[in-house]
Amino acid sequence: MSQQSPAARAPQTPESRETAQSHTAGEPRVRAEWPLYEVFVRGKRGLNHVHVGSLHAPDDEMALRHARDVYTRRNEGVSIWVVRSSDIAASSPDEKDPLFAPSGDKVYRHPTFYDIPADVPHM
Amino acid sequence: MTDTTTRTREGVDDAGLQSQFDATIEHGDRIEPRDWMPPGYRRTLVRQVAQHAHSEIIGMQPEGAWVGRAPSLRRKAILLAKVQDEAGHGLYLYSACETLGVSRGELTEKLLSGEQKYSSIFNYPALSYADVGTIGWLVDGAAICNQVPLCRTSYGPYGRAMIRICKEESFHQRQGFELLMTMMRGTDEQRAMVQESVDRFWWPALMMFGPPDADSPNSAQSMAWGIKRNSNDELRQRFVDMTVPQAEALGVRLPDPQLRWNPERGAHDFGQPDWAEFAQVVRGNGPCNAQRIAHRRKAHDEGAWVREAALAYAERQLRAQGGPA
Numbered sequence: 396m397s398q399q400s401p402a403a404r405a406p407q408t409p410e411s412r413e414t415a416q417s418h419t420a421g422e423p424r425v426r427a428e429w430p431l432y433e434v435f436v437r438g439k440r441g442l443n444h445v446h447v448g449s450l451h452a453p454d455d456e457m458a459l460r461h462a463r464d465v466y467t468r469r470n471e472g473v474s475i476w477v478v479r480s481s482d483i484a485a486s487s488p489d490e491k492d493p494l495f496a497p498s499g500d501k502v503y504r505h506p507t508f509y510d511i512p513a514d515v516p517h518m
Numbered sequence: 519m520t521d522t523t524t525r526t527r528e529g530v531d532d533a534g535l536q537s538q539f540d541a542t543i544e545h546g547d548r549i550e551p552r553d554w555m556p557p558g559y560r561r562t563l564v565r566q567v568a569q570h571a572h573s574e575i576i577g578m579q580p581e582g583a584w585v586g587r588a589p590s591l592r593r594k595a596i597l598l599a600k601v602q603d604e605a606g607h608g609l610y611l612y613s614a615c616e617t618l619g620v621s622r623g624e625l626t627e628k629l630l631s632g633e634q635k636y637s638s639i640f641n642y643p644a645l646s647y648a649d650v651g652t653i654g655w656l657v658d659g660a661a662i663c664n665q666v667p668l669c670r671t672s673y674g675p676y677g678r679a680m681i682r683i684c685k686e687e688s689f690h691q692r693q694g695f696e697l698l699m700t701m702m703r704g705t706d707e708q709r710a711m712v713q714e715s716v717d718r719f720w721w722p723a724l725m726m727f728g729p730p731d732a733d734s735p736n737s738a739q740s741m742a743w744g745i746k747r748n749s750n751d752e753l754r755q756r757f758v759d760m761t762v763p764q765a766e767a768l769g770v771r772l773p774d775p776q777l778r779w780n781p782e783r784g785a786h787d788f789g790q791p792d793w794a795e796f797a798q799v800v801r802g803n804g805p806c807n808a809q810r811i812a813h814r815r816k817a818h819d820e821g822a823w824v825r826e827a828a829l830a831y832a833e834r835q836l837r838a839q840g841g842p843a
Binding site for chain 2: 427429431447448449450451453457464465468469485487490496501
């Protein structure tokens with residue numbers, strides 16, 4: 396049902412990889428790019444962490460420091476999570492219907508399925 | 519469950535994917551990174567978002583040069599915060615662009631090689647300290663006009679980046695206006711500096727909205743895809759109408775003899791910028807094109823050892839913990 400892939404992003408096309416290589420071809424050393432991290436910020440106490448974007452960093456600690464500077468310059472958060480994009484498993488968009496459809500046909504899961512007389516209080 | 523999945527995959531051919539995409543746009547819903555999208559939509563977005571990101575990064579230069587020369591600690595702190603924001607905006611946009619399947623390294627290469635552009639406004643120099651104010655007022659003002667409608671653009675990550683950016687741009691414009699107001703309350707010489715600065719930046723600011731609609735061949739497709747929400751000329755008109763009363767409040771003259779209120783249209787009539795000059799600047803022949811890219815390249819090259827050292831340190835830490843090399 397799920398597949399190991401960078402969260403919420405398009406797979407790199409062979410085309411784009413080729414372009415990246417052709418630009419570095421003439422250079423003596425292979426340029427390593429810092430890995431990509433996804434950033435989640437808790438806006439204030441009582442709220443969930445919410446995905447706010449991504450950034451590149453050499454390791455977890457630097458990812459946190461960069462996330463603080465890039466995504467919380469104006470009190471946008473009280474807590475930050477960072478996770479390597481490659482470590483997130485995501486559902487595939489093709490599977491949208493089979494994955495999520497069942498909850499729609501189980502109408503008895505919703506309170507409106509049950510008829511209760513209008514004069515019954517607090518229901 | 520497995521059967522359903524197989525059937526869905528086989529049943530959805532290119533035409534099906536296209537009609538799903540069209541329906542999403544039609545409903546005003548957002549396209550998200552892993553959705554199928556027409557190759558032209560992806561290409562247009564990569565070009566536009568990359569150009570936008572590059573503009574933020576190159577845009578740090580004209581004002582960055584004034585950080586050390588700002589006249590007080592207060593003004594230095596404000597300018598430093600603003601230039602740091604521009605870097606942040608560039609990073610939000612690179613992050614959005616990378617969801618389209620391009621890498622950050624690739625985007626940097628394409629900026630440095632000139633294959634991807636940035637806004638032509640940053641190829642004009644910031645010659646006096648008044649320019650810091652004018653850039654905040656007019657250049658960021660024009661950017662806000664462009665960016666507010668982009669918060670509703672059809673590509674989710676781009677729209678979300680724009681929302682974050684727009685929240686911060688208002689500070690940029692207001693600090694610029696306040697700086698100019700302070701100078702206008704100063705000496706005759708300071709007032710003349712402000713007027714001279716506005717005279718230089720007015721026309722390039724109008725060019726920021728791009729060529730007239732009739733000469734903007736990609737606009738119609740971008741609007742059909744919901745990437746752009748307003749035409750270049752609509753946004754330019756909106757900017758002029760917003761700016762005229764601000765100029766009056768400030769006591770500066772906008773350098774356009776044709777500028778006047780047209781009661782029939784309920785809008786200002788105004789002259790056209792020099793589109794030949796615009797074409798020259800876009801082609802690379804503006805006053806600062808070479809300098810801007812040379813500076814960016816130098817910063818990138820001189821930072822290489824920091825990026826490499828940080829990576830080497832991270833790898834060594836990982837090995838020391840017994841993790842994979």
